[in-house]
Amino acid sequence: MESMKTLKARVEKGRLVMNEPTDLPEGTELELIPADDFDDSSLDDLDPEIRADLMDSITESLKQAERGDTRPASEILDRLRKL
Numbered sequence: 001m002e003s004m005k006t007l008k009a010r011v012e013k014g015r016l017v018m019n020e021p022t023d024l025p026e027g028t029e030l031e032l033i034p035a036d037d038f039d040d041s042s043l044d045d046l047d048p049e050i051r052a053d054l055m056d057s058i059t060e061s062l063k064q065a066e067r068g069d070t071r072p073a074s075e076i077l078d079r080l081r082k083l
Contacts, residue, residue, distance in 0.1 A: 009018040009032070016032065024030075046054065064070065 007018055007022065007030070008020065009016045011017070
């Protein structure tokens with residue numbers, strides 16, 4: 001799947017019903033997390049120190065983007081493909 005987007009569903013008579021189009025292939029299985037129970041730490045097994053380092057890196061990246069200190073994604077992807 002090229003990109004992830006949030007899909008919304010509601011419960012009707014004990015069944016999950018999604019009333020929006022999707023291009024997911026037939027038979028695709030999804031893991032659903034109730035929005036009220038969402039806790040990003042449950043999505044992986046990062047320990048608190050690594051998670052804090054990751055959040056610091058993300059924060060710094062956002063600051064760089066705000067300053068315009070960025071490169072086109074195509075340039076980065078080209079470099080990654082050469083590895």
